[in-house]
Amino acid sequence: MTDGANAVLAGGRRGERATPPRIPRRLRGDALIAAVAAVFTLAQLIFVHPWMGLGWDEIVYTSQVTTHHPAAFFSAPRSRGVSLLVAPVASWSASTELLRVYLAVLSGVGLYLALRAWKGLFPARVLATAGAFFATLWVTLFYGPQAMPNYWVAVGALICVGCFLRYRQGRSGRAALWGVVAGAALMAWMRPTDAVWVTVPLLVLVLVRRRWMLLLALAGGLAAGGVEWVIEAYGWYGGLGERLSRASEIQGGLGWNVAVDDQMRSLGGRGLCRPCTGSMPHPVVTAWWIVLPFVAVLGVAVAVRARRAARTLIPFACAVTAAAPYLFMIGYAAPRFLQPAYALLAIPVADALWHLVRTGQGRWRRVAAPLVALAVAGHLAVQFAVVEGTVDRNVASREDWAHVADELHRLGVRPPCLITGHESIPIGYYTGCSSGSTSGNNENITAAEIVDTARRLPVAAITGPGGGTPGYARDWTPYRITDLTVRVAPRG
Template identity: 55%
Template sequence: MEESRFLPEGRAVRTAPVPGPAHCRPPAVPRAAARPLPWLALTGAAFALLQLVLVVPGTGLGWDETVYASQVARDVPAAFFSAPRARGITYLIAPVAALTPSATALRITLALLSGAGLWAALRVWRRLLPTRVLALGGALFATLWITLYYGPQVMPNLWAAYGALAATGCFLRAVQDRTDRRALVGLPLAVAATALMRPPDAGWLVLVPAVAALAVPRWRRPALVLLLAGGLLLGAADWIVEAYLRYGGLFARLQRAAEIQGGIGWNLAVDDQIRSLDGRGLCRPCDVPWTHPVTAVWWFLLPLLTAGGVLAAVRARRPATALLPTAVAVATAAPYLFLIDYAAPRFLLPAYALLSLPVADGLWRLAAPGGRLRPRATALLATALAAHLAVQFAVLTGNTARNRHMRQDFTAAATALHALGVRPPCVLTGDHAVQLAYYAGCASRQTVGPDAGTTPQQLRAAAARRPVAVLVPPSAAPPALARGWRPAALSGTGSFRGYRVYRSPAPEAGAAPAPTAR
């Protein structure tokens, strides 16, 4: 067989076959990909370092994070695990969380792992794209405020993005070289990783490659469809088993998950996603004014930049390296743009990861169409990228500042609860109870809402054995559950200004000492 090698400008040429027995010949590797590891490793290391410097110090766990972390964290009772959630991220943090529930320890671990994950996902593409394109694409993706902010968080979306990027690369390698065993092994594993983190995302992920494996003549390999399906089932196996054990079946869990998400159906959420780019972690309902349009400039340019990347790939005679990731990106983004009525920027991380490669391909060709950098074009692009990065880091700075204030508020509130006698083993219910329970070392039990997992009668029964407290926001009346219980103001400022705590009359003698606030 002939080898394909990339010239500096990214074009492929044919070289003479390497003599020798077929079973001894190494697979053909593009020259630009022959030594990709240092550059790609540097990209991953820089991503981890930025998180450690900009995001990790002083930030605390948000509501979703406390739900995931509490499932495996030491000395923290598990919060209610609702139907849409999957346990993949809890498995990832389990070794560290079993030793300490410290938010900082979890942040550092995930920052380092996410840097390694970016390197691993890009490395899959080393036989498909020049190293410079991979490094630039990784840098573009890694410097979005969304990627940096959620990199060290106990959230599954970035890891689903890595799985989508790796799975798409493995599929493309498998259809272009049927002897690529690593791609055949990596394809179901990458899909399984996505399914373990976000089962619905994995379903949309496999849709495009499965159709391509059956419909594109040159790629027709029905066996790849089996690998895709096998990876999906492997990764979602625990989610499916749990559906039958806790929710009455897979359909019942899917139905309950849709209810919690406000229903699945035609809902144009494109404008919601655009508004959320100014730093909103969750825009629900997203009826807020669009006050910072500059934060969405890159989003509006993304389709044009992607089209430029497709054109660059066509001219380099490898159109599939841009068309396939673009198609998969559209498939993974579709449910979050058109099927739910709210927005969270992290939902689109798989799409952004996939689109980063054609965008990088187009930008590189624009700056160096003949393999050499054009000074004027390079300077113009560098200026535009610098402005883009300035906006991204401004949004990131605002988000991390708000998170640090949140951690201070919840730590102070946990200390106040301990001073009021609400100490482990204790139970919290009411507004902000799920998140505050993690900081206070209590169990959280809700009687209404998506986290409802108990009844008022059960909470009253629990109050006979341990402290139970109801958190009531300002100007709200206490629930019937707390009638006759002892009210107290929740001291502190910020998120809990004006909150009241209604404590059960259960005896407090013998309660365990309060843990250090987290």
């Protein structure tokens, strides 16, 4: 090789260092978003122990596709999306650890794809900040590796709204249109009613502006994701109206009911606040929730001032309609219900935070930047503390179910068998038995059918603290397991 060629390879002139090739900005943005998603996956595995047993709702969804446990009763509000999501693992493996790792990785991939749907609409730093904000909420960390639908509605909402805006602004063409279909279908696949609430502003906008391709994409996605739920309504529940009515009844009757205070009470780590009584969590725990809408409104104002209102105002509007039924139409609360709203609000919140810490010329604000950094650090400390306490409580409660199951095995209640009464669904799952209830939201068996089953299989009726003995089990042999009374049917 000649000296000239060597000089070119070395940087051109003698003594001049070779400059490494610059990474394109597009790839740097992808890497930043991928890093957020990867850290989210890792954080789930650190904070939410993979060995934490399955919860009540997880049991219902997972048992539909397992071969090692009987399927639990599937009530009217539920949709089959989660069951199909976990099927690649749960259909052949009983390992909770494997399922948790699978869901943690999958949720990280989902977050990455959801944020990429917004590329070109906001700088990569804003999207990464939005993803980090949503991913570090204790409710996102806790439910990410669980077999539950709300996180996936949030992912679908981000994909649907982001691709909607990209297509509306002439970006990505058909790819964005298919993204709208995919996002809407994912939401409807998981929770059809939530999908409708999220897309209300989009449907209104396309009807007003007569954007028929977007209307077709939205309607097609919702129909594709919800068709199984509708077919099942006619096959099992007597029609769509009957299923919606039964779902409303199970949720306490939908109607005007302010549940804002219920949601605030649940922020301390309560998975289900029903009935939602007791004192409010410490103000430090609820502060972020109160500040959140104001920061989101600031993000909208920043966008309006910069003449890019649509890309911030539309996700804000979708977040409002997604949250409305859970804040004003039900009589109880679960923090996971608001995950789609949190995901959509993360976009204007991130935009507002960057506006607060940097000037239009890209310089850091000397006072605001440290204050925002301090507030973010405090927010993260609170979220991590809440998720740690929530995990500890849930691990303990699920170990209690496993302990009851071990005692039932010792008493001779082994598969095939039937568990009825108090917490029959989770205890039945941990015991390997079918579960039955003669009343309430999970009613799926009669007393006569239980007595008939007891002639052929081991059957146990469980009574919780202060509960009364069911009539069909009064003559059964009683046993005490922790604070539960278990009555085992005599064989033959």
